[in-house]
Amino acid sequence: MIGFRLAAQRPPDPQRINETVVMRLEHVFEVDPALMTEHVRQQDMPVWDTQRIVADRWEHLAWMHDHWADTVVSGEELLEESGPA
Amino acid sequence: MTTTALSDPVLEELVEILGADHVFTGRSARFNRARVPAPFPVHRWPEHVPDVVVLPTSAEQVAEVVKLANRYRLPVVPRAGATGLTDGAVPLRHGILVDVKLMNRILEVDLEDRTVTVQPGINMLKLNEELRQHGVMYPDDPASYPCSLVGGRIGTSGWSLIGGRYGHARDLVISFQIVLPTGEILEVGDGGGRKIRKSSTGFQLKHLFMGHQGTLGIVTEATLELVPRPEAEFSAFFSYPDYETAWRSTAALARSGLATLAGVVLFDEWKVRYLRRDDEAYIPQPPEVKAVVATALYGTSDEVRPAARRLLRIGLASGGEYLGDEISQGDWASRHDRYATPLHGRLAGGQVVPMSWHCEDAAVNWSKLPRVREEWHAIVERLSDRHPIFDDWGMFAYTNGAYKPWGDYLTEIDVGIWEQELDDESWAAWVQAKRDIAEVTVRHGGSISACHGACRAGEVDLVPLELGGQFDVMKKIKRALDPLNVMNPGKYLLDQAYEEETS
Numbered sequence: 001m002i003g004f005r006l007a008a009q010r011p012p013d014p015q016r017i018n019e020t021v022v023m024r025l026e027h028v029f030e031v032d033p034a035l036m037t038e039h040v041r042q043q044d045m046p047v048w049d050t051q052r053i054v055a056d057r058w059e060h061l062a063w064m065h066d067h068w069a070d071t072v073v074s075g076e077e078l079l080e081e082s083g084p085a
Numbered sequence: 086m087t088t089t090a091l092s093d094p095v096l097e098e099l100v101e102i103l104g105a106d107h108v109f110t111g112r113s114a115r116f117n118r119a120r121v122p123a124p125f126p127v128h129r130w131p132e133h134v135p136d137v138v139v140l141p142t143s144a145e146q147v148a149e150v151v152k153l154a155n156r157y158r159l160p161v162v163p164r165a166g167a168t169g170l171t172d173g174a175v176p177l178r179h180g181i182l183v184d185v186k187l188m189n190r191i192l193e194v195d196l197e198d199r200t201v202t203v204q205p206g207i208n209m210l211k212l213n214e215e216l217r218q219h220g221v222m223y224p225d226d227p228a229s230y231p232c233s234l235v236g237g238r239i240g241t242s243g244w245s246l247i248g249g250r251y252g253h254a255r256d257l258v259i260s261f262q263i264v265l266p267t268g269e270i271l272e273v274g275d276g277g278g279r280k281i282r283k284s285s286t287g288f289q290l291k292h293l294f295m296g297h298q299g300t301l302g303i304v305t306e307a308t309l310e311l312v313p314r315p316e317a318e319f320s321a322f323f324s325y326p327d328y329e330t331a332w333r334s335t336a337a338l339a340r341s342g343l344a345t346l347a348g349v350v351l352f353d354e355w356k357v358r359y360l361r362r363d364d365e366a367y368i369p370q371p372p373e374v375k376a377v378v379a380t381a382l383y384g385t386s387d388e389v390r391p392a393a394r395r396l397l398r399i400g401l402a403s404g405g406e407y408l409g410d411e412i413s414q415g416d417w418a419s420r421h422d423r424y425a426t427p428l429h430g431r432l433a434g435g436q437v438v439p440m441s442w443h444c445e446d447a448a449v450n451w452s453k454l455p456r457v458r459e460e461w462h463a464i465v466e467r468l469s470d471r472h473p474i475f476d477d478w479g480m481f482a483y484t485n486g487a488y489k490p491w492g493d494y495l496t497e498i499d500v501g502i503w504e505q506e507l508d509d510e511s512w513a514a515w516v517q518a519k520r521d522i523a524e525v526t527v528r529h530g531g532s533i534s535a536c537h538g539a540c541r542a543g544e545v546d547l548v549p550l551e552l553g554g555q556f557d558v559m560k561k562i563k564r565a566l567d568p569l570n571v572m573n574p575g576k577y578l579l580d581q582a583y584e585e586e587t588s
Contacts, residue, residue: 021362021363021368029368031363036437037436039436061415064418068315068383069318070317072319072320072414073318073319073386075393075397075407075413076410078390078397079407
C-alpha cells in the first residue's frame with residue numbers, strides 16, 4: 001500500500017532565505033508560511049512527495065530539451081575553453 | 086439536461102449533419118466553452134455560454150453547420166485549443182460553438198517538398214512527436230506549445246518564441262482550407278499552389294484569413310512548413326545591474342547577425358522582482374541582479390557552437406554576466422510551456438491569493454521600450470492601488486521580427502488578477518486600464534498586439550485609431566464575406582459595418 005502520510009517522512013524545519021521565502025530541502029524553496037494564512041493555505045507534504053515533484057520537474061525540462069534538439073551546448077564549457085573574459 | 090435556448094428544428098438539423106454524438110447541449114459542455122485564459126468577467130459568465138456545442142469531423146460538416154447558421158441567423162463561434170489570450174473563442178452572443186478538436190489528424194507528410202498537411206485540431210507538440218522519426222519539425226512555438234492547436238494559431242496569426250530563426254505562424258503556414266461565413270469551402274495560399282511559399286499571382290489573401298479571430302471563417306485543413314530538426318540548442322541567460330544596460334545589451338545581441346539566433350528576451354526589474362517571490366531560478370540571485378536577458382540558438386552543431394561563442398562575447402561585452410548553465414538551460418526549457426505555471430499572486434500586505442495570469446501585449450520598436458515600460462507600469466500601479474485584486478508581475482520584451490530579430494519587440498506586461506473577486510466596478514477599471522495601455526502603445530508608434538490579437542474589451546476601442554483607413558476596409562470585407570454577420574459576431578467592433586449599412 002502506498003502511504004500518503006505526512007508522518008512517514010516529515011520535512012525538516014524551514015530555514016529563512018529572504019523576507020518572503022523559506023527552504024526546508026536543498027534548493028527547494030517555499031513561500032513563507034506566514035504569507036499563506038488568510039486566502040491560500042499551505043499543504044503539509046512528506047519529503048518523498050516534494051522530492052517526487054522536483055524530480056518530475058527536472059524530468060520535464062530534460063524531455064523538453066530532447067524534444068527540441070539532439071544536443072544542448074553548455075555555455076560554461078564554452079567559457080572555460082575561451083579562458084577568462 | 087438540455088437547457089439550450091435553441092429551437093428543436095435547429096437541434097434536429099445539427100444532429101442530422103453531425104450525428105447525435107457530436108452535438109452537445111448540456112451545461113457542462115457549454116459552460117466549459119465560454120471562456121479562455123484571458124481575463125474573464127466571471128461574475129457575468131452566463132452571458133458568454135453558447136447555446137449548443139458541436140464537434141465536427143470534416144470540412145463538409147463545418148460547411149453545413151455554417152449554412153444552417155445563415156438560414157436561422159445564428160451566431161457561429163469557432164474554437165480550437167481555447168488557449169488564446171484575447172477573446173476570439175469567447176461567444177459574445179451565445180449561438181453555435183464549433184469545436185474543432187476532433188479534427189486532429191495528420192493527412193500527409195511530404196518529405197520531398199518539405200510540408201505536412203494536418204487538420205486544425207492537432208497540437209504542435211504532438212505533431213512534432215510524430216515528425217521526429219523523419220528528422221523534421223514544425224517550429225511554431227507559442228507559450229502554449231503543449232496545448233494550443235493549429236487552427237487557433239491560424240485564427241490568431243500567433244507569434245512564436247523562436248520566430249527570429251524560423252518565422253511566426255503566418256510564415257510557417259503555407260496554405261489552408263477555410264469555410265467562409267456563408268458556408269463555401271475555400272483554398273487559400275500564397276497564390277494557388279497548396280505547397281507554394283511565395284507567389285505574385287493575384288491578391289495576397291493568406292494574411293487576410295489569418296488573425297481574424299474567427300470573424301472570417303473556420304479553418305478545416307492546413308499545409309505547414311517543415312524544417313530540419315535542430316542538431317543543437319544553446320541558451321544563455323545574462324544578468325545586469327540595471328534596465329538600461331540590459332536594454333542596450335538586448336539590441337547588441339539581437340543585431341548580432343547570427344543566422345541561428347532564434348530569439349532574445351528582456352526581463353525588466355518588475356519581472357525579476359516578481360520571479361524572486363516564487364521561482365527557484367531567481368530566488369537565489371543576488372540583489373544586484375535587476376534585469377535579465379535570455380537568448381537562444383538552434384541549428385546544426387557546426388553552426389551553433391561558434392555562434393554561441395560569439396553570443397557569449399556580445400553578452401559579456403555589453404554589460405551582462407552569464408548566469409550559468411542551470412538557469413540558462415532550465416529556464417529556457419520552461420519557456421516552451423508557460424501555461425503549466427501555477428498561478429498565485431500577492432495582496433499589498435504580501436498575503437498569497439489565487440490569481441489568474443493576464444498578459445497584455447503589444448508590438449513596440451526597440452527605441453520606445455523604456456518609455457512604454459514606465460507608462461505601462463504606472464497604469465497598472467494606479468489600477469492596483471484602487472483595486473488590490475490586481476498585481477503587477479513585470480514585463481518581458483521579445484524579439485518580434487521573423488528571420489530578422491531586431492527592430493521591434495513583442496512587449497508584454499503580465500498582471501495577476503484575483504478573478505473570484507471581480508465585480509462590475511473592478512472589471513470596468515481593468516477595461517479602462519487596458520484602453521490606457523493600448524493608447525500608450527499607439528502614441529509611441531506601436532501596434533496594440535504582436536501576438537494575441539486586439540479584440541478584447543478595452544483595447545479593441547483603440548483599434549480604429551491604430552488602423553485608420555485600414556479599419557474601414559476591414560468592415561467592407563467583413564460585410565462582403567459575412568452578409569448576415571453570423572461568424573463570431575460582436576468581435577473587433579465589426580458590428581459597425583452593418584450599422585453603417587442600415588443607416
